[in-house]
Amino acid sequence: MTKPTLIALEDITLIFRRGWPSRERVEAVAGVSLAIPEGGILALVGETGSGKTTLGKLVAGLYRPTRGRVLFRGQDLWTMDRRAFLEYRRAVQLVHQDAFAALNPVRTIYQSLQAPLTRHRIVQNGREARERAAELLEQVGLTPPELFLDKYPHQLSGGQRQRVLLARALTVQPRLIVADEPVSMIDVSLRLSILQLLRELNRRLGIAILYITHDLATARYLAEEGQLAVMYLGKIVEHGAFHKVLENPRHPYLQALLSAVPVPDPRVARAIHPMTLQEMDPPDPRRPPSGCRFHPRCPYVQPICREIPPALEGPADHQVACHFAQEIPSWHPPSAASRSPWA
Amino acid sequence: MKPLLQVRDLRVTFDLGRHGRLTAVDGVSFDLARGEFVALVGESGSGKSTTALALIRLVPPPGFISGGRLLWWEDEGPVDLLRLSASQMRERRWRDIAMIFQGAQNALNPVMRIAEQMIETVRAHHSMPRGEILERAARCLRMVRLEPSRVLRAYPHELSGGMRQRVLIAMSLLMNPRLLILDEPTTALDVITQAHILEILREIQEQLGLTMLLLTHDLAVVAKTARRVLIMYAGQIVEEAPTEALFEAPYHPYTRGLLQAMPTLRGDLAGKRPIPGAPPDLRHPPPGCRFHPRCPYASEICRQLEPALEEAGGRRVACHHWQQVAQEVLAPEPYG
DSSP, rough: OOEEEEEEEEEEEEEEEEEETOOOOEEEEEEEEEEETOOEEEEEOOTTTHHHHHHHHHHTTTSSOSSEEEEEETTTTTTTTTHHHHHHHHEEEEEOHHHHHOTTTTTTTOOOOOOHHHHHTSSSSSHHHHHHHHHHHTTOOOOSHHHHHHHOOGGSSSSHHHHHHHHHTTTTTSSEEESSSTTTSHHHHHHHHHHHHHHHHHHHHEEEEEEESSSSHHHHHTTSSSSEEEEETTTEHHHEEEHHHHSSOSSHHHHHHHHHHHOOOOHHHHOOOOOOOOSSSOOTTTTTTHHHTTTTOOOOOOHHHSOOOOOOOOOOOEEEETTTTTTOOOOOOOOOOOOOOOO | OOOOEEEEEEEEEOGGGGGGGGEEEEEEEEEEETTOOEEEEEETTTSHHHHHHHHHTTOOEEEEEEEEEEEEEETTEEEEESOHHHHHHHHBBBBTEEETTTTTOOOOOOTHHHHHHHHHHHHHTTTOHHHHHHHHHHHHHHHHHHOOOHHHHHGGGSSHHHHHHHHHHHHHHHOOOOOEEEEEETSSSEEEEHHHHHHHHHHHHHHHTTTEEESSOHHHHHHHOOOOOEEEEETTEEEEHHHHHHOOOSSSSSHHHHHOOOOOOOOOOTOOOOOOOOOOOSSOSSSSSTTTGGOOTOOOHHHOOOOOOOOOOSEEEEOTTTHHHHHHHOOOOOOO
């Protein structure tokens, strides 16, 4: 049974222009197509400059694509009428990395939650607003809510602030939460609790999640049963069912990334060496290379890679954008036996 | 192994005026032997950066070192760094102890070529001809796998974040220090760059026989690099162990909690869980063991009596129930 598509990106390109008259063009997103089903989870993994945050903002309707369409339940976001657009704005909520910056420091938690509740006429009066705000805090695990309602953001820990942001996103009963690195500024010991909360919101309330991160391990924790899309310099290089992609990564960039993820087991960690690339550092995203954008670093580069950008091809549950996806050797995690129960 | 630095009962206090006092580093003791690679692990606010700053006596006000000894071993015997004059200490920084601060790759002078910055670094300590310094600089840059002819002429903005971090590591090696302290050296970098830099650090450490102290919040980074680990929580060291032993069987519930809270790429995720609660406010640390409000093993004694950091079979642990914790490790399972 396939779930209906909630948001679809159709061949989206976004070009930023800087200077006058448009001296510098930066193609932050280049021909990306993706779909997020109702109630699904998609992990979008990429490193600095990959365009993942920009893509998240395109999904959230904060940028208008230069080319291509963003469809919300089949309707083009940028041509739909105002009423439909407002409905969309409620349905898709963005949660930022920096929860402290995202909350007004002179408003109490209650005030931060009450504003969208009254603005969208979800509650009729102050008493209802307070009740609803308390319910929302309970939903995100800030219990008892009376302890938090009248506090200011600075009185909360990083994890608690991130929960408040999620509660605020929930005020308008969204269908999709775009979570951009929601745990990267949170202490390691607490990260899992935020990911667990996101998973719970997905399971219990059927809210779809777009999880944007640089961290494959947390992506797996949240999205193992969902989808994975790997982005490199504005393009999706590999995409599919999370477990399928992880089982048999085909793109050399994803293979390199996997070989570089630190493993919490000294025996294994010392046995693994990161895949040798032509260049250790990514190129300047403002000047993406010709052809396949990974070619200057790719250990398997051929002449065609310098000229023709590979298309994302393959069955829907595992697509790869590499001219030699079928030829290059597969990558497997090293078989060094782990004696650590944590890896 | 010969000792290089012995830290004894180190205390760093912050005077917050009307907000009271806060002891960020509370009675920390550990040894660094010559040629050792040690990791100091802690979350934000654990006191690991403050500890490192205290080692080079650069704790920023309103903080100050309020107690302890820093015994620096030379051939003739130990010198207490805390008893040196400010100018004596300044001479030792970078020459004996170099430190790479968190985010320092963004603190290179933007209007100076790398070559000039490296020359300036050396000349702050020695008068040495330009050519000789540049030769030395080139040697250090090659150690971090950078091409000197290209990098020396470059301005910082022409280099990527990973390259700037490697330039900084090369700069720290210029004076041939005996101890190199690195505070979260890979935190802001891409995963692939991070992996390569960790390999480079290990290589340099082995080649030069340098003592390295790596500060990180990420135990996976430790697994790749350090031979010995110190775990810090709320201003105190709670566990110390050789790296492999620590990962096989953590003795402190906090260490165990950290390992259990780390999602991984392979293996079972079912046993993963966060540590409940949050680190304490150090202005009002909890009585007894500072971890007890978050600890699944906590009992009455933990609420009342602060556990000492005691010897436990070649390791050290500060927990009343460490024997129980050590025994309860899950059965090992193969990787993948």
